[in-house]
Amino acid sequence: MRIAIIAHALRAGGGVSVGRNLLLSFSRIARQHSYLFIVPANVGYETLDLSAIDHHVVYFQNKAGYLGRWVFEQFKMPRLIQDFKPDVVLGLGNRGMTAPPCTQAVLCQNAHLFYPWKHFGNETWLNYAANVYKKWIFRRSLRRTALLLCQTPVAETRLKQTFGYSGRIALLPNAVSVDSLAGGGMPDKPAALEGAHHPLKLFCLTRYYPHKNLEAIVDMFLRFRQELRDVLVILTISANDHPNAKRLLRAIDKHQLTSSVLNVGPLKQQELYSYYRHCQALFLPTLLESFSGTYLEAMQFGSPILTSNLDFARQICGDAALYFDPWNAISMKDAILDFYNNPEIAARMVEKGAQRILGTYQTWDSVALETCKEMEIMAAVRQ
Secondary structure, eight states, X not given: OEXXXXXXXXXXXXXXXXXXXXXXXXXXXXXXXXXXXXXXXXXXXXXXXXXXXEEEEEEEOOSSHHHHHHHIIIIIHHHHHHHHOOSEEEEOSSOOOSSOSSEEEXXXXXXXXXXXXXXXXXXXXXXXXXXXHXXXXXXXXXXXXXXXXXXXXXXXXXXXXXXXXXXXXXXXXXXXXXXXXXXXXXXXXXXXXXXXXOSEEEEEOOOOOGGGOTHHXXXXXXXXXXXXXXXXXXXXXXXXXOHHHHHHHHHHHHTTOTTXXXXXXXXOGGGHHHHHHHSSEEEEOOSOOSOOHHHHHHHHTTOOEEEEOSHHHHHHHGGGEEEEOTTOHHHHHHHHHHHHXXXXXXXXXXXXXXXXXXXXXXXXXXXXXXXXXXXXXXXXXXX
């Protein structure tokens, strides 16, 4: 079978993790197929060892913003796929082709497409407009989609409600990234935490996106600085992540919150284990997710989870997390203090998290294998 995989939009955060891990798994468990991989340049795909399979890689390097991506998707990409003569097209970047040359499957992992604007956070107007366009394109590509892949049952329900899709649906969940899995024992303390002597350190692992709701952390400390004097929240953002990221970092300095909010900058996957082991919990006040692999990593590493009381989080974490209202600073503060003052809560969450990892979630190889089976069914029906 000849499979064209569209993944050029998977260039950051959870998207690039899904793209890299799936491509590696295809190269291990589905070597009988031939592949065309369309991926973004300079975000790590170049380092993947795909030598075990028959494949061709096209690296998309966008130097012209939204216009450059539109030109690529409208003209160059369709020609590349047409020339490859695929049996199946797999769109991993939240959209497929509006006129595919064969049967098509599309993975939707952009929650902006199926949640209301309330969940977007303080987004720029340009990105709002871009999301409207992406939603329009996604709706058009659904008309020519034989299989819609969703990451969770919650996403499936919301997609059906939003787009009225009644075709075939299958789940393609996240798994723990192989790059994150480190050995056992207690790793060395990260250098960035050497001077942090707070009894409660909360690890907020994320790039800056408005829907991550990081401004709520600053607001919480401004209102309850004294009550939260023993608490340190560790951010992992870059000032270049988003126009609002610089404003957030300036606000932390302006309000003299550097003793409460520490930004260590972006981390490599191999560094995560050390931070998880030297912090007391994962803290995510996010407003919007499709399937955050960060939750799985926390459970894998035995870290308690404090996060938003929203359907996507409850779907993934179940009773392995302590929940709060992400729009309410009092609710966030109360959850943190409840966790801090009741050690048995942490032990219970770690136990429940370990049970969920073992009993609920798959490896990337098993996810890729199920996806290949679905594509083989599609190709057989087409013939």
